[in-house]
Amino acid sequence: MYSPDTTKYLIQIHLETEGVVEKPDVVGAIFGQTEGLLGEDLDLRDLQRTGRVGRIDVQIVSKRGATAGEIFIASSLDRAETAILAASLETIDRVGPCVARVRVECIEDIRVAKRKKIIERAKELLLDAFEEDTIASQDLLDEVRESIRIEKIRLLGEERIPAGPNIEESDAIIIVEGRADVLNLLRYGIKNSVAVEGTNVPAIIVSLCEKKTATVFLDGDRGGELILRELLQIADIDFVAYPPRGKSVEDLSRKEIVKALRNKVPIEYVRDQVDRDIRKVPSDHGIQPTLYPYSPDISEEKIPENAAGEDGSTHVTDMSASGDTIYPEGEFDTTPSQPPIAQPSPEDGGNATLGWHIKAIRGSGLGRFLSPDLSTIHDFAPAEFRDLLPEYGSESAGVLLDMNVDQKILDVAAEKGLEFIAAREFSGIVKRPVSLRMVNMQ
Template sequence: MSHGISTTKYIIHGKIEVEGIVEKPDVVGAIFGQTEGLLGEDLDLRGLQKTGRIGRIQVTIESEGGKSFGKIQIPSSLNRVETSIMASALETVDRVGPCTASIILEQIEDVREVKRRQIVSRAASILKHWEEEVIPETQEITNEVLQSIKIGEIQKYGKENLPAGPEVETSNSIIIVEGRADILNLLKCGITNTVAVEGTNIPKSIIELSKQKECTVFLDGDRGGDLILKELLQVADIQYVIRAPPGKEVEDLTKKEIVKIIRNKTPVGKILKEPVKTKIKTKKDKKQKKFRQAPSAKPKKEKKPVVEIPTQLAEGITQLRETLQAKLYNSKKKVIDTISVRELTDKISDYKKEIFAIVFDGVITQRLVDISAEKNVKYLIGARKSKLTKIPMELKIRTFDQINLRSSKAKK
């Protein structure tokens, strides 16, 4: 006789404890025997199993110290109400053979919900791959039309007259590259918020700009890129790092490669934890040779943390991770309130006391930034940050992965 089930909607999970030594058949027999006739013909366990509405009862059992412990699983294609009734009936079993027993329901698993989550996850993966691999023809045509215009849009930035894209001053975030050729290639891809360092001596204009905007460094995948990265990490405020593949230069990358690399940018906190190890020998152009021969402007020294914050705030980060809580600090850096992240925006809108800093295990949103600015908050530190369109100069906005906790805790 087949006890298969055509479509499983739910799985009843229970645990069993027996005051004695029993085997799997004993448990299954007790379930059938003690539920028989209990719920009427429509919900008779044997009848439901014959018609395929209840699946085979799965039992795992172990014995120790004169007692038996185990798990029970019963697949069900009944509706939610009927499945709940069956789960409740399962808990009425109080003996297995001559031994006292108890069955406790652990959960009713919704198999369809698991499948829905799998569908959503797989669909997201398919869509991401599609967007990376398949560029619409109309977009290609538009890019070709705009390409000739964008090539002529390289501007000069700062006192050093650095090559830059047209939106380097107006954008909230910038991409720092090595040279003019890199700017040109990114302009062809529609990326306009760029500026070039043009050597290992980092210009003051870029150092100042890094304090005002979110900065991503996009460098060649060679030793020259390593040198510039080390120098930038010492003197500028960098949030993300992206590199061309080993042996390749940014100016030679295709649009598809650039888009994929930018999407996978690495928070600078991860870079600081391990030294750069790229050692690739490639043919260098004149610009690259000049770059290798130029002496370093500063002696090698240990990397400074990206951001240093007061000790009390650093301790707050350690305490708040994975809690969905927020801490408010006064100007003496003492905690004046602890609230849930869900209530944070509404709470600080009506807050009467002075707030010096907010540290919370959540996402920094534009609305939260605006309210913090109105309340004259000096530090806004969150686990992650959404896309921000307006950042007040007087408000320091940082994410957990930008902060070197060890260095911050050493700062008084």
């Protein structure tokens, strides 16, 4: 229709005729009725011959004995000449034998349309076409430092397992799963980690565990659990650290790594759990055995299990340092309406245990002070705990509360010298008192 290289303007004309005409009739009428009208300089034939005006594009349709349509003429003349040429076309009053009416609809500036397209395309390119944004100075520094850390990774033993640069000089080591975990710890300045690289623990790691304090820091998935079980069988492990639930060591931030290592668990607690199966629970409860009951963001201590008692039943032990407080597992019914049970008589099995008291209090909505020999001192409503603590706290070894316990209640119990506190749930615990054991009654 027009040359995009030279065209400046596009004249759009509307045509109506009182009869049926064809395209050649329209083109002939345009040349015939404008010939000599504007002089030699603006003669349409000469302008088209020199390329200053494009070919005439006629788009018409005939219906019911009449014809209507549009005429497009491309022009590379200036604004004034283009306007004169367009006005001259409105003088056409006949096309062939038919009366015609011609009206200029508009004169479009092709350059304006091109500018709009350029702007829209530039916006798209600005958003999508560039491969990457401007790199910040900090990003450059981090990239260079990352390459240095990668170069610092050592390869140990015949298995050539990845390890931090200080793995042999340090008196403690951190055992992780893979190379990515070692890199992440290096990113935050921890240079004494070593990777297992699979469930087949290399001999060099076993040797290092014999000489150094070893902390296992594995992912909380099935693979990490299997590696931990193997390490406990063949290596001298001292502590186990756990990442936050649902996260891998390689994805942790500096704060999460530091928090997890600070909350590492002595191996004795974990070994007790590995040496026996998790308390057998009916399959419809949906509870799966796991070696990862701990998490840096969990405040309450879980209650591990112990060996069978004299009566052949499974026993559970609390997490105290002594480990000598055991109680029968029983059916831990969580029905809220369960009433407290009276103290057992010697004929019914002898002295009460902590587990027996927990079973009696759980779901009752009561609290209970216990003496050092685990006999009941006083039952009370949990809301009265703070008021009764000065009176009964001095002669009590611990307290059971069928309620949620927060940091304030925990601090009050620790200040009074209680040895343990058992509660339905612990929430909002920021700091655990060193001298106070926390037992979850669930």
